[in-house]
Amino acid sequence: MRSTLPAAVPLLLAAALSACGSPEPAAGGEVVVFAAASLTETFTELGTRFEDANPGTTVTVSFGGSSGLATQIVEGAPVDVFASASPATMDQVVEADAVSGKPAVFARNALEIAVPAGNPGRVTGLADFGDEDRTIALCAEQVPCGAAARQALASAGVAAKPDTLEQDVRAVLTKVELGEVDAALVYHTDVLAAGDEVEGIALPESAAAVNDYLVATLAEAPNPDRAAAFVAFVRSEQGRSVLADAGFQAP
Amino acid sequence: MRRPTRGRVPLLVALPSLVGLAFLLVPLVGLLARAPWSTLGTRLVGPEVGQALLLSLTCASLATVLCLVLGVPLAWLLARTELPGRGVLRALVTVPLVLPPVVGGVALLLVLGRRGLVGQYLHDWFGVSLPFTTAGVVVAEAFVAMPFLVIAVEGALRAADPRFEEAAATLGATRWVAFRRVTLPSIMPGLVAGTVLCWARALGEFGATITFAGNFPGRTTTMPLAVYLALETDPGAAIALSIVLLVVSVAVLVSLRDRWIGGAP
Numbered sequence: 001m002r003s004t005l006p007a008a009v010p011l012l013l014a015a016a017l018s019a020c021g022s023p024e025p026a027a028g029g030e031v032v033v034f035a036a037a038s039l040t041e042t043f044t045e046l047g048t049r050f051e052d053a054n055p056g057t058t059v060t061v062s063f064g065g066s067s068g069l070a071t072q073i074v075e076g077a078p079v080d081v082f083a084s085a086s087p088a089t090m091d092q093v094v095e096a097d098a099v100s101g102k103p104a105v106f107a108r109n110a111l112e113i114a115v116p117a118g119n120p121g122r123v124t125g126l127a128d129f130g131d132e133d134r135t136i137a138l139c140a141e142q143v144p145c146g147a148a149a150r151q152a153l154a155s156a157g158v159a160a161k162p163d164t165l166e167q168d169v170r171a172v173l174t175k176v177e178l179g180e181v182d183a184a185l186v187y188h189t190d191v192l193a194a195g196d197e198v199e200g201i202a203l204p205e206s207a208a209a210v211n212d213y214l215v216a217t218l219a220e221a222p223n224p225d226r227a228a229a230f231v232a233f234v235r236s237e238q239g240r241s242v243l244a245d246a247g248f249q250a251p
Numbered sequence: 252m253r254r255p256t257r258g259r260v261p262l263l264v265a266l267p268s269l270v271g272l273a274f275l276l277v278p279l280v281g282l283l284a285r286a287p288w289s290t291l292g293t294r295l296v297g298p299e300v301g302q303a304l305l306l307s308l309t310c311a312s313l314a315t316v317l318c319l320v321l322g323v324p325l326a327w328l329l330a331r332t333e334l335p336g337r338g339v340l341r342a343l344v345t346v347p348l349v350l351p352p353v354v355g356g357v358a359l360l361l362v363l364g365r366r367g368l369v370g371q372y373l374h375d376w377f378g379v380s381l382p383f384t385t386a387g388v389v390v391a392e393a394f395v396a397m398p399f400l401v402i403a404v405e406g407a408l409r410a411a412d413p414r415f416e417e418a419a420a421t422l423g424a425t426r427w428v429a430f431r432r433v434t435l436p437s438i439m440p441g442l443v444a445g446t447v448l449c450w451a452r453a454l455g456e457f458g459a460t461i462t463f464a465g466n467f468p469g470r471t472t473t474m475p476l477a478v479y480l481a482l483e484t485d486p487g488a489a490i491a492l493s494i495v496l497l498v499v500s501v502a503v504l505v506s507l508r509d510r511w512i513g514g515a516p
Contacts, residue, residue: 065483067483067484068482068483071482071483071484071486075486092484135365135380135383137465140466140480140483142480142481142483142484143483162467163383163465163467164382164383164464164465164466164467164471165465165466165467165468166461166465166466167461167466167479167480167483171461171462174357174462175465178360178361178364178366179364179365179366180360180364180365180366180382180383
């Protein structure tokens, strides 16, 4: 413990000083991004590519449920860019006057039924979500994937009997990967990201359950120039191809 | 025994202790300051709040009973026997303390889930599946809280002089009578402290619970889960729920303390 202390002190000092707003070189600095849990792979990839294209810049991405991230931003978290999985969560931030400029839709994502490999529960469609005997996981209604799931089930006329309402889409996916549930509603991109352990069943009603993903620079951004550059990069040709490769639809 | 020192408290003690006290209590003040007092009543009348609170108290208490039944014998084993590798065993018992609770929850799923090492047999042979059930909440809470009890009781047992038990035995007491009449009273403060810590930790448990038992109102949504999900959309509601949990837990802890050990001097 003792030996690490002298090394930690200058680090802490440096962190404290940079937090006090000492001027950064114009081209460099850190971009802090808050992104929806379903963007975990794509935004990690986009961050790395942005760093490669802009030497001296580091991108730090924090992933989580969009609503929780929005709450943290409204409470004053020092963030440059917010990428949310639904217009409703972006509105939370817009209403608090925490964005600079207008949020832009940069991708869309469709809900899909996810089942463990081999489909042990023999799930065929949304109707099975109303079956008491099957173990079903959904997102909690407070997060975008839960709101979208509710909409999809309602438009299909299914009274779902979920066994758990998870805090974000990745927690739902984990339950499917471990085979603890027979079926769940997640995004198409999550099914792809999970690889062989999860199978997807497309929804015929999916038109009713397509989510818009929005990105915005924030009013309190510590690094507004780089923030704008990162948002432009996400919406660029290169950014779109990364998103498309992961299964996102173009806006 | 020496009386506690009266009069001036040395500055070297007073200053850090006041900072420490403020460090622990100021966040509480922050909660109270931001609480939506005018709408507190209407926010808390919903059936979900009572349901979550009742579930929290029930599960924490059941988890504590489970910890007492399994943990006190384990503490005795660690304190009083010459088991080989006891030091390693003692360190392993504290693993749930250092493990991030979410990881603990995943570990429980891997063992007790319906595809888990043990869980698959529970599921296939008895039709029992712990995830997403109230029993699962109790298991997750007990997993995280038991080390607090074991460590406290083990410490008390090691501090208690085994010669009193031996004396009781020479006077004709059976092992059970010696434990109940001699050992138990001497480790009582440690046992009470451990039980209280265990209960409090179980009551506040979040990560292992939401990972292993999931979240469903009335079945697995305990207060900490309700607070977390309320925070997603309505921080005011989350603060209101937190205050209820705080008030109830402090009330329980204070009343138990007075009852069990006649009030601390």
